[in-house]
Amino acid sequence: MDWTLEVVILPVGDIDRAVAFYRDQVGFALDHDVTNEHMHIVQLTPKGSGCSIVLGDLPAHREMKPGSMRGLQLCVADAEAARSELVARGVAAGEITRLDERDGSTFFSFSDPDGNTWTVQELKVRGEKPLIPHEARIGSGT
Template identity: 75%
Template sequence: MDWTLEVVVVPVSDVDRAIEFYRDRVGFALDHDTRAGEHRFAQLTPTGSGCSIVVGTLPAQQEMAPGSLRGLQLCVADAGAARAELLSRGVEAGEVVVLDERDGGTFFGFSDPDGNTWAVQQLRVRGEKPLIPHEHRIGSGGS
């Protein structure tokens, strides 16, 4: 049986501000922004990822304090290029740190406007062998 992690709740204080940050600055795709009565929830997905984040006002999304999520991790093929991209979009990002020269040992971090923190790990293998092949990504002509 496969168990796939597909959504992570990110606790935020302002849904509009979170969408602007994650979509316009970090570059996640906005999958949907849904309003249901007094509730609102939006799902955003990093390019190449099978897992999305969700922000909103549903009761389960309000159980954590805004900014309390720590160390959620993204993986990229080139940490230096990813950091430069974020900086060019106005995201404050920490310096690239090499803890181990082997693949997987290079990191940097950033925070969202509420203070939720993200680690970005360099895995060069992701450039050679992405988890989701490009031909299967939405918008790439695949299925």
């Protein structure tokens, strides 16, 4: 039996500000944005990922302090290109660190407006063999 991690609840202080950051600056796809008299829930997914982040005001969200998530990790095929893209969109990304020459040994980091921290790991193999093949992706197929 497969067990897949598909959603991470991310505690934020201002849902609309967080949506603008993750959608417009980081480049996550906005999957859902639902508001009614009981809740405001937003789901965003990084391109090529099978796991999304969910922002909202349900009890599980309110139990966590905004900005308390540390070390969430994203993987990219090219750390320099990814960092340049984020910086061009106004994200304050840390410098690239190369621990050694092996694939998976290059990293940089950034934080969201609430202080939740992200590490970005370069895995060149993801460019050749993505976890979710392009033809299996929902939507545009890219």
